[in-house]
Amino acid sequence: MPLSDVWSDPNVRWVLLGCMLLGLSGGVIGSFTYIRRQSLTGDVLAHAALPGVCLAYMAIGAKSVWAFVVGAALAGWAAVLCVGLLVRRSRLKADTALAAALSVFFAFGVVLLTFIQRGEGGNVSGLDAFLFGQAATMTAGDVRAMATLSAVVLAAGVLFFKEFKLTGFDPEFARSIGFSAGRIDALLMSLVVVTVVAGIQAVGVVLMSAFLIAPAVAARCWTERFGRMVALAGVFGAVSGWAGGYAGTFSHQLPTGALAVLAASALFVLSLLFSPRCGLLARAVRRFVQRRMTRAEFRRAAVGVKKP
Amino acid sequence: MSDLIILLTGGLVAASCSLLGSFLVLRRMAMVGDAISHAVLPGIAAAFLASGSRDPIVVLPGAALMGVLAVFCIQWLRQSGVQEDAATGVVFTALFAAGVLMVSLFARHIDLDLEHVLYGEIVFVPYDELHLFGKWLGPRALWFVGATFALNAAVVAIFYKQFKLCSFDPLLAASLGVPVTFFHYLLMALVSLTTVAAFDSVGAVLVVGMLVLPPATAYLLTDSLARMIGLGMAIGVADAAIGYGVSVALDASTAGCMVTVAGVALALAFLFSPKHGILMRPKIKRA
Amino acid sequence: MTTTESGTVAPGDVAAETEPEASPLVVRDLTAAYRGEPVLRCVNLALPEGRLIGLIGPNGAGKSTLLKAVLGLVPVLSGEVLVFGMPYRKRRRLVGYVPQRESVDWDFPTDALDVVVMGLYGRLGWFRRPGKKEREIAMECLEKVGMAAYADRQIGQLSGGQQQRVFLARALAQDARLYLMDEPFAGVDAATEKAIVGLLGELKSRGKTVVVVHHDLSTVRDYFDWVVLLNREVVAAGPTDEVFRPELLQRTYGGRLAVFRENGAPTRAEG
Numbered sequence: 001m002p003l004s005d006v007w008s009d010p011n012v013r014w015v016l017l018g019c020m021l022l023g024l025s026g027g028v029i030g031s032f033t034y035i036r037r038q039s040l041t042g043d044v045l046a047h048a049a050l051p052g053v054c055l056a057y058m059a060i061g062a063k064s065v066w067a068f069v070v071g072a073a074l075a076g077w078a079a080v081l082c083v084g085l086l087v088r089r090s091r092l093k094a095d096t097a098l099a100a101a102l103s104v105f106f107a108f109g110v111v112l113l114t115f116i117q118r119g120e121g122g123n124v125s126g127l128d129a130f131l132f133g134q135a136a137t138m139t140a141g142d143v144r145a146m147a148t149l150s151a152v153v154l155a156a157g158v159l160f161f162k163e164f165k166l167t168g169f170d171p172e173f174a175r176s177i178g179f180s181a182g183r184i185d186a187l188l189m190s191l192v193v194v195t196v197v198a199g200i201q202a203v204g205v206v207l208m209s210a211f212l213i214a215p216a217v218a219a220r221c222w223t224e225r226f227g228r229m230v231a232l233a234g235v236f237g238a239v240s241g242w243a244g245g246y247a248g249t250f251s252h253q254l255p256t257g258a259l260a261v262l263a264a265s266a267l268f269v270l271s272l273l274f275s276p277r278c279g280l281l282a283r284a285v286r287r288f289v290q291r292r293m294t295r296a297e298f299r300r301a302a303v304g305v306k307k308p
Numbered sequence: 309m310s311d312l313i314i315l316l317t318g319g320l321v322a323a324s325c326s327l328l329g330s331f332l333v334l335r336r337m338a339m340v341g342d343a344i345s346h347a348v349l350p351g352i353a354a355a356f357l358a359s360g361s362r363d364p365i366v367v368l369p370g371a372a373l374m375g376v377l378a379v380f381c382i383q384w385l386r387q388s389g390v391q392e393d394a395a396t397g398v399v400f401t402a403l404f405a406a407g408v409l410m411v412s413l414f415a416r417h418i419d420l421d422l423e424h425v426l427y428g429e430i431v432f433v434p435y436d437e438l439h440l441f442g443k444w445l446g447p448r449a450l451w452f453v454g455a456t457f458a459l460n461a462a463v464v465a466i467f468y469k470q471f472k473l474c475s476f477d478p479l480l481a482a483s484l485g486v487p488v489t490f491f492h493y494l495l496m497a498l499v500s501l502t503t504v505a506a507f508d509s510v511g512a513v514l515v516v517g518m519l520v521l522p523p524a525t526a527y528l529l530t531d532s533l534a535r536m537i538g539l540g541m542a543i544g545v546a547d548a549a550i551g552y553g554v555s556v557a558l559d560a561s562t563a564g565c566m567v568t569v570a571g572v573a574l575a576l577a578f579l580f581s582p583k584h585g586i587l588m589r590p591k592i593k594r595a
Numbered sequence: 596m597t598t599t600e601s602g603t604v605a606p607g608d609v610a611a612e613t614e615p616e617a618s619p620l621v622v623r624d625l626t627a628a629y630r631g632e633p634v635l636r637c638v639n640l641a642l643p644e645g646r647l648i649g650l651i652g653p654n655g656a657g658k659s660t661l662l663k664a665v666l667g668l669v670p671v672l673s674g675e676v677l678v679f680g681m682p683y684r685k686r687r688r689l690v691g692y693v694p695q696r697e698s699v700d701w702d703f704p705t706d707a708l709d710v711v712v713m714g715l716y717g718r719l720g721w722f723r724r725p726g727k728k729e730r731e732i733a734m735e736c737l738e739k740v741g742m743a744a745y746a747d748r749q750i751g752q753l754s755g756g757q758q759q760r761v762f763l764a765r766a767l768a769q770d771a772r773l774y775l776m777d778e779p780f781a782g783v784d785a786a787t788e789k790a791i792v793g794l795l796g797e798l799k800s801r802g803k804t805v806v807v808v809h810h811d812l813s814t815v816r817d818y819f820d821w822v823v824l825l826n827r828e829v830v831a832a833g834p835t836d837e838v839f840r841p842e843l844l845q846r847t848y849g850g851r852l853a854v855f856r857e858n859g860a861p862t863r864a865e866g
Contacts, residue, residue, distance in 0.1 A: 037392075037393055040393045040397055042397075089578075090528060090584060090586070091527065091584060092524055092527065092528070093333075093336050093338075093702075094336075095337065095339045096336075096338045098338070099339050099516065099519075099520040100338075100520050100521055100524055100574060102342065103516045103517035103520060103571070104571030104574075106513060106567075107513050107565075108568045108571070109564075110564035111558070111561050111564035111568055113561070114560045114561040115558065115560045118559055118560070206346065207408070209397055209401060210397070212397075213397040213398055213401070214397075214401070216394070217390055217395075217398055254409075254413070255408050255412045257405070257408070258406070258409040258412070259409065261401055261405035262405050265402035268398055278388055278389050280388075290633060290672075291672070334703060334704075466722065468724075469719065470721075473713055473716055475703070476699065476700070476703050476710075477694075477699050479694045479698050480694065480713070482666070483668065483687070483690070483692045485687050485717060486716070530704060531704045531706070531749040532704055533703075533704045533705055
């Protein structure tokens with residue numbers, strides 16, 4: 001759909017706005033998880049959402065976005081608790097706990113899914129979209145729900161910015177000046193859960209975590225200041241979301257989620273190549289300069305220049 | 309008869325995955341295993357597009373290469389200063405997205421049901437038969453999974469010392485002249501191959517679960533590496549067998565049930581392991 | 596670099612005192628990086644054989660990096676390293692490495708004996724398996740460090756000092772001529788410290804050369820008979836009496852040092 005038509009069609013406008021907000025909140029929240037080295041938690045939560053959604057469906061008997069949201073959130077929370085338990089009380093390391101929770105919850109979700117499908121005798125509409133996402137098939141109500149959730153997450157991220165920054169950087173110090181790292185951790189996990197749940201319908205289970213990772217990592221390459229990184233990550237996320245949503249208007253066959261993720265990945269690759277901080281170009285230049293400096297020092301040493 | 313074939317296939321997949329997964333768990337690369345299983349999708353799709361068939365012989369090398377490429381990218385990103393978790397996440401989501409895009413765009417040419425990719429359908433395995441040189445050789449998937457297991461077992465047996473040393477103390481290994489990078493990529497290549505060989509019959513869900521859950525369970529039950537590997541394989545096979553039984557009873561996804569059972573086994577070990585179970589510790593203290 | 600009486604080395608003069616073929620470790624104009632940042636600049640060293648050599652310097656001076664550069668574990672931007680006259684690659688059997696304790700995962704399912712056996716893997720080559728002979732050698736080494744009773748204990752159950760001793764036993768098993776040890780005394784208990792010192796003495800009496808990255812200045816005179824003062828480049832290198840002096844220490848530590856004098860000679864120094 002050409003750009004001029006986009007502005008005139010309210011449905012499309014809503015979808016694009018929703019995708020942008022999703023990317024924006026993903027970028028912001030993803031920055032907070034990035035500094036805590038918890039980037040893959042989003043992936044675990046996204047996979048864990050599946051059984052939650054299925055159970056919600058089985059409880060209600062029909063598709064209901066808000067019910068799915070609640071189900072996914074509860075399941076996500078259960079997964080996070082399991083991971084924490086495994087890491088704290090056994091020799092299993094963080095990555096093992098994450099992979100274990102991810103695969104068990106998802107497998108259980110698949111069991112429920114096939115169970116439901118066999119019961120209903122065929123494909124259950126709406127549930128499949130949850131696996132791979134299809135923004136174009138979302139109703140206006142879906143989009144509004146997604147936009148609302150994203151906005152809430154964004155507001156919380158802004159409100160608690162300094163708490164997240166402090167506890168991410170130095171949790172012990174934070175505790176010593178009175179910030180409860182545990183409660184802030186819980187809040188952040190909740191925000192991740194909500195972000196993931198908001199985005200699953202548009203982007204799908206597997207790909208949702210990309211929004212929590214790629215924009216933040218890309219932004220990290222451009223600035224040393226955390227505040228700027230968060231803002232930049234939000235911008236990258238919004239642009240990717242918009243790109244995916246826009247591309248999806250061209251054809252129902254184009255998967256919005258995949259395109260948005262590819263857009264975010266492309267931004268990341270560009271950052272990796274051209275940014276001053278960690279760009280390949282910049283580093284090649286630095287190495288060249290260093291080698292010339294070392295050679296100059298050799299020359300001085302050989303000539304016998306006394307060092308101070 | 310078909311029950312037996314299904315059990316054999318599932319068991320061989322479980323054994324292969326647990327064998328390799330022990331090293332992944334000890335080297336803190338469990339999520340890389342997850343990444344590989346997602347990253348092979350574009351490789352499978354590309355191979356399918358290029359050759360027009362979904363036959364593993366064609367798909368295997370291309371997709372396995374994709375898995376190794378993914379690991380290479382992750383490694384490269386980490387060396388460039390990107391955090392470990394983030395590097396893994398970016399690479400596999402980008403590759404998976406590319407795969408999803410290819411499958412959606414060329415859906416007419418790729419007979420690749422995305423759901424099948426995720427959780428396969430092992431119950432069809434006995435009926436998908438291999439005919440080579442005009443002779444009937446039995447179920448195709450079983451052959452591939454069996455060959456993969458034989459390869460994995462052989463490589464690990466021959467290079468057991470090296471894998472063990474590189475997992476425990478890579479610095480010492482490097483100083484002794486062991487090519488640490490080579491063995492790292494060798495392990496990743498085997499994981500890719502195993503993932504792809506298993507995909508067809510049991511999908512991505514089972515592979516990831518079997519790579520991590522049985523070895524993690526064994527890790528909580530023993531303090532010796534050799535025993536951990538052996539026990540991990542045994543537990544994996546048991547998980548597969550019990551899981552199959554459950555799936556027949558509930559008429560639900562076989563792969564899903566197998567991994568769920570594997571999860572239950574891990575939970576049981578977590579709680580009741582004689583040496584490390586959290587419910588057993590007070591007993592140990594008193595003794 | 597200073598030039599004093601005997602044993603110390605000046606730049607461009609590397610081959611003068613000790614012949615490269617006999618010297619356990621010769622470093623020429625080495626520049627090495629750690630995580631992309633150059634840490635060592637134009638380092639020149641020629642170490643004598645059969646001494647206990649302390650590698651001293653402040654934090655970030657590049658002491659660990661120097662060891663790792665010798666072993667090929669960090670990238671070398673320029674310069675060369677010769678172990679007994681040849682590049683390290685060709686002399687692996689002659690070098691034993693004791694890394695810092697943090698570099699290992701102590702939850703690994705292996706016991707103390709097994710860790711020591713791993714030190715023998717270099718001798719076994721690609722395909723041979725460790726057998727009874729290797730286990731016997733490993734047991735002897737554990738006895739030498741007083742850890743024979745813990746042979747079948749999972750390593751995570753050992754104390755810090757015990758773990759350090761297992762590492763040392765592993766290095767002993769390698770039966771090298773040159774030992775490189777990275778902070779072996781860090782955070783160990785008194786019994787372990789005594790065991791390590793005893794071991795160092797025995798190694799020296801057998802003609803081995805031991806290079807130890809060390810942080811505790813107050814024990815340098817007691818443990819080492821040769822010292823290298825390092826702060827990104829070599830400040831001085833030579834016998835302890837000649838080199839371990841207040842002026843040189845001040846230069847190494849950049850003035851952040853308090854030296855205590857007793858009867859005119861420095862007996863204690865704190866950095």
